[in-house]
Amino acid sequence: MKRTVITVVGKDSVGIIARVCTYLANNNINILDISQTIVQGFFNMMMIVDMSGASKDFEKIADELEQVGAEIGVIIKAQHEDIFNMMHRI
């Protein structure tokens, strides 16, 4: 299973998580973990998801998530979790 990290950064507002989760559910992406924090006044959310059953390929989902972010005024990125594992785990 190749897990993906989705990050959402921006000004806090009503419905951000709902919007992202709806998109993920519509595309058959399973959420494994969610955490959030406020850094320097900005809303930071991280989701670890499993895309192995996803209905579209990674590139398409990354682009569409970016689009969802643009619509609600936040920045959404999807990255394979390996980049974080490599950097922070020996």
Next chain:
Amino acid sequence: MININEVIETNKMIEQEKLDVRTITLGISLLDCADSNLDELNRKIYDKITRIASNLVSTGNRIQKEYGIPIVNKRIAVTPIALVGAAACKSVEDYVSIAKTLDKAAVAVGVNFIGGYSALVSKAMTESDRLLIESIPMALSQTERVCSSVNVGSTKTGIDMNAVKLLGEIILKTAEATKDRDCIGCAKLVVFCNAPDDNPFMAGAFHGVTEGDAVINVGVSGPGVVKKALESVRGADFETLCETIKKTAFKITRVGQLVAREASRLMNIPFGIIDLSLAPTPAIGDSVAEILKEIGLEEVGAPGTTAALALLNDQVKKGGVMASSYVGGLSGAFIPVSEDQGMIDSVEAGALTLEKLEAMTCVCSVGLDMIAIPGDTKATTISGIIADEMAIGMVNQKTTAVRIIPAIGKKAGERVEFGGLLGYAPVMSINRFDCGDFINRGGRIPAPIHSFKN
């Protein structure tokens, strides 16, 4: 499982501190293209490069998307052309036809530079080596993406002073041939001592004869990340300073290792090495000079600069070797003048001279890099500068290089503009005394003694 702070840290490095993978360089052996018929040779070279590198750029872009890390350059390095072309090339024009083929192949696969228009002459030149070197001004003025390098010395062989003398003249001719474009030809020509076979960084990249048929080498970068990390330990002692650089270098290199492995897997080409160099760009915040200032220097060139650079270079390596089992290439801090805004500022402030830069090259890769000098500099003086730098490499068993740009029609204090990653460079003044009689002796400098180290 990864936590949110780690994710935020990584993305901050990428988004705010300009962490990137500077280059994925695909090395391709052209030895099996050798042919005594020039047209046939050109055809084989073009076919092999375009076949093996066909998906290099798309692979780089795919990795960039999947991991969210910018991969700035996708490049190709080939076997030194003086070897490949020896049987077919009987004139300077013959060699230039190969340069044009390389340029065409680079355009076809979409890479911005292709390195390997090179000759290895650390002891002496063959006739074909000499022809290739003599063709460099024409080759670099008639192509856009071809990079050239010549290895003129090594610790084991000494320095070929005939080649050093010739290259002084060639550098001037290359500047003259490209003077309508701010002498940019010289920015694509490197003279080496102890050149590594697996360097992924341009302009000095070539695919060494000790390498396999094709290999993926990756150069990481991130001076901005190191600078930012050091901001948090201002005033702390050297141990803390060193620890911080090491940890940061580890993290940067791990990203390179991931990208290299993934590129190797997707292209089905073996992974060679990670080059640990800290490579600056002209962008603000992407500067090695700013790290040196953060360590505690008012300007680069101030007393203490060489020590600070030695420390930085060593800690980057110590952190990096832990992160990847295969480290190679140049692996050190680059100190080009034109590609680093902080270095340019220090030159323009009068803090940094050519002589101090030469001292700095004793403790770091790679050498006198991207330095503009007055256009009326004599060829023998350029050869003298090259000889000095080669001697440093030879005696200290390290790679050194000279990439120097005589700015035709310009004097010290003026500027040359290259644009893009190459940036601009202030023309630096050089020592006005003559070394013609030294350079004109001919022959070679013997290899140094390997004991009695003092």
